[in-house]
Amino acid sequence: MSADDRGSAGDGGIADLTPVLESMERQQKAWNWYDWANSAFYTTTLSVLFGPYLATVAGRAAGCSDTTDVCDKTVAVLGIPIAAGSMSLYLTSVATVVSALVLPIVGAFADRSPRKKVHMATYAWLGAASASLMFFMRGDHWQIGVISMFFSSILAGCSLVSYYAILVDISTEDQRDAVSSRGWAWGYLGGGLLLVINLVMVQMHDTFGIDKEMAVRLSLLSAAAWWAAFTIIPFVRLRNYAPRNVVPEEGGLFQRSFGQLITTLKQLPQFPMTMTFLLAYLFYNDGIQTVIYAASIYGQKQLGFDESVLIAAILMIQFVAFGGALFFGRLAARYGSYRSILWGTFVWMGIVTWAMVLPRENLPLFLATGVAIGVVLGGTQALSRSFFSLLIPKGKEGEFFALYNAAERGTSWFGTLVFALVFQLSGSYRPAIFALIIFFVLGAFFLIRLDPREGIREAGNRVPQVV
Structure with missing residues (x-):
């Protein structure tokens, strides 16, 4: 036996997999850092500060006072009159539709490239650079904020396509739920920590010798800087992995990527369980996102809580979701990700039903509802990512995660x-x-129609011990 053979095999010729497993664990820890990095943008910028601040800046341009609660006066966007108070909602809608068109092409390109981590980091740094321009949105100059948010949100989605695809390279089928859950938990922790810092700065701006608007602008800038800085860790520590099962196509890389995307779309009917899960995810995830969006409006307008209570509830949900993601990871290890997601949709049905009858100005019950949201929020999202990875044919991770x-x-x-x-x-x-219960009912309906083991086998992957 050669020296090399002795280094890779133990007694009886059984390979020593310890170095391989240790290397994979290091890759997983490096991968988790990107959840930490990008969550700051989604929490501080998109979820909390950008929308209200854009409404204020655009309201000035429309002729509304800063003290006006809702500005219904309009400004012209590409010649179309848009109410200043609803501009962020329209902007989000346009950005999401454009993302839906762009991401499949980005995914096909990533699948053919041996440098997924480079794609992830490049999109992240370009997105962070775009997001940093929000700092210059002041006075009545709303245009720079619109451009900044539009490009940064699309680039964030592009980076996530490559990031999700890397999950398949760094974990076995049995490890996916735990790895994804840790990453999602890490993201809630990172996003929550920066949000605490930023909300303290905004609420106590006088203590820091700045006005409230400057505090908001600095907070938006900090989210971009956080995103860019912490992306360095996975970029340096992650390896690049060679593409697998690449479809032969003619032409340059961009041309071949389009060809592969068309081939994949034609092959989608061959994976009925994958399509069924996408339908389920489409509905229950839309319900989740709407509950999160509507929670502050419901708490303020219907239940009568002031801004300080709502801010405390948002922060509490962030940190509870950290534990919730880890809890669902352990739940999946015992019962499987498919069952855990399905149970999660039933919990969401209970949450919206309970919220409908929640007494007005009852703080303990309101916070208890927030705890329930936090527990199931991180878990269902983290396991959806890992379970879907099992339904993807090898070599098509970028395209399918783009879909x-x-x-x-x-x-x-x-x-x-x-x-x-x-x-x-x-x-x-x-x-x-x-x-909103209809979204969770429809999500559960399609999940029940799904045979997880058949879907995993259809995709050519190994069925984990528990699904």
Whole structure:
């Protein structure tokens, strides 16, 4: 036996897999850092500060006072009159639709490239650079904020396509749920920590010798800097992995990527269980996103809580979701990710039903509801990512995760539309929040129709011990 053979085999010729497993564990820890990095942008910028600040800046341009609660005056965007108070909602809708069109092409390109981590980091740094321009949105100059948010949100989605695809390279089928859950938990922790810092700076701006608007602008800048800085860790520590099962196509890389995407779309009917899960995810994820969006409106307008209580609830949900993601990871290890996701949809049904009858100004019950949201929020999202990875044919991770993100983004407006319509027809937010149960019912319906083991085998992957 040669020296090399002795280094790779133990007694009886059994290979020593310890170095391989240790290397994979290091890769997984490096991968988790990108959840930590990008979550700051999604929490501080997109979820909390950008929308209200854009409404204020655009409101000035429209002629509204800074003290006006809702500015219904308009500014012209490409010649179209848009109410200043609803500009961020329209902007989000346009960005998500464009993302749904762009991401599948990005995914096909990533699948053919041996440098997924480079794609992930490049999109992240370009997105962070775009997001940093929000610092210069002041006075009545809303245009730079619109451009900044549009490009940064699309680039964030592009980076996630490559990031999700790397999950398959660094973990076995049995490890996916735990790895994804740790990453999602890490993201909630990182995003929550920066959000705490930024909300303290915004609420106590006088203590720091700055006005509130400067505090908001610095917070937006900090989220971009956090995103860019912490992306360095996975970029340096992650390896690049060679593409697998690449479809032969003619032409340059860009041309071949289009060809592979067309081939994949034609082959989708061969994976009925994968398509069934995408339908389920489309519905229950839209319900989740709408509950999160509507929670602050419901808490303030229907339940009568002031801004300080809502801020505390947002922060509490962030940190509870950290534990929730880890809890669901352990749940999946025992019962499987498929069952855990399905159970999660039933919990969401209970949450929206309970929210409908939640007493006004009852703080303990309101916070208890927030805890329930936090527990199931991180878990269902983390396991959805890992379970879907099992339904993807090898070598097509980028494209299929692009379709996954496109399904999420392309319909993320539907839940808010239902919420708004029910409120408009009923005049109350209680039936509006309960109406969201239909999204979880439909999600559960398609999940029940799904055979997880058959779907994993259809994709050519090994079925984990528990699914």
